[in-house]
Amino acid sequence: MKMMILKQPDKDWIEGILQRMPFVMWDRFTDNLSVPPERWIRVFGWIERPEDSYKDFVLLDFDIPRNEAVFISTSSAAYSKQIGDILETGHTDCQRVEDAFSIPNRTTTKRSPRR
Helix, strand or coil: CCCCCCCHHHHHHHHHHHHCCCCCEEEEEEEEECCCCCEEEEEEEEEEECCCCEEEEEEEEEECCCCEEEEEEECCCCCHHHHHHHHCCCCCCCCCHHHHCCCCCCCCECCECCC
16 A cells, blocks of 8 residues: 655545535546646545436645635536536536547447437
């Protein structure tokens, strides 16, 4: 198991933001170091979709030196704006690959037949 070394105030800050989104089940993270003092924690989570038993993803970056939470993306139309409001970052709607690209390795929904 890899150990993350993070100062307690930074850990508390990240935990506080993640807890403000109880609709997300946080799953994994990466601890990214580049040229010091650059460092960010990238966190991946899932939002249940009871209407079709799928899950939407959420991806956040925490820029440690700048103390900024950056909303990268979510596939959730229902929660995208709310996540952006919590982080005060705004949001961009996610689009479906199946609606834009004709490739065989894509997911499809009942509303959009495979091309």
